Amino acid sequence: QKEVEQDPGPLSVPEGAIVSLNCTYSNSAFQYFMWYRQYSRKGPELLMYTYSSGNKEDGRFTAQVDKSSKYISLFIRDSQPSDSATYLCAMNTDSWGKLQFGAGTQVVVTP
Amino acid sequence: GAGVSQSPSNKVTEKGKDVELRCDPISGHTALYWYRQRLGQGLEFLIYFQGNSAPDKSGLPSDRFSAERTGESVSTLTIQRTQQEDSAVYLCASSDPALQFFGPGTRLTVL
Numbered sequence: 606q607k608e609v610e611q612d613p614g615p616l617s618v619p620e621g622a623i624v625s626l627n628c629t630y631s632n633s634a635f636q637y638f639m640w641y642r643q644y645s646r647k648g649p650e651l652l653m654y655t656y657s658s659g660n661k662e663d664g665r666f667t668a669q670v671d672k673s674s675k676y677i678s679l680f681i682r683d684s685q686p687s688d689s690a691t692y693l694c695a696m697n698t699d700s701w702g703k704l705q706f707g708a709g710t711q712v713v714v715t716p
Numbered sequence: 717g718a719g720v721s722q723s724p725s726n727k728v729t730e731k732g733k734d735v736e737l738r739c740d741p742i743s744g745h746t747a748l749y750w751y752r753q754r755l756g757q758g759l760e761f762l763i764y765f766q767g768n769s770a771p772d773k774s775g776l777p778s779d780r781f782s783a784e785r786t787g788e789s790v791s792t793l794t795i796q797r798t799q800q801e802d803s804a805v806y807l808c809a810s811s812d813p814a815l816q817f818f819g820p821g822t823r824l825t826v827l
Contacts, residue, residue: 609758647821648821649807649818651815701814703749703761704749704816706760708757709757
């Protein structure tokens, strides 16, 4: 069993819809949670960073962490075709050190 | 300022040859990471450098893989006697302290 599970998709939504992404994990020691966006043939770009449980909002993006359920989510409101990309969740146990990644979810926003 | 840069962007080599991949981190970042991303998959940790501490080599898949870092600057990942299963995108990230920022990657193809 992988430490971090993420549905690879693809997830297709119409422009303007809410995109809902999630990851589950097995290691209860994870404390730092990130979401990266990766366009085709590009490096991952950091979108959101949260520590421990709770919600964090940044513009159209909301990240949620539920440590009791070992479940994290990313919501994208008012989705745009430019949001079409692969979204990777990542986490680690310390603020330094290696990240454990999910497999990534491919999102397609259709005009 | 400038982000993480990697060279070459693409590398095609023949099975059995050695390759060197280079990473220039963001200036002032003390930590540097190498990851591997196989087609359609998430990132797989390879090695991590933090200041003058001994590197965390726990993700290196075999002794054909090695990496060096000069102080808090450039790093080189070397793969000896390449195999077809080494074909992947090799990504470098740097951080100071917690947020990891990625370069564009080197796409390695082993024929």
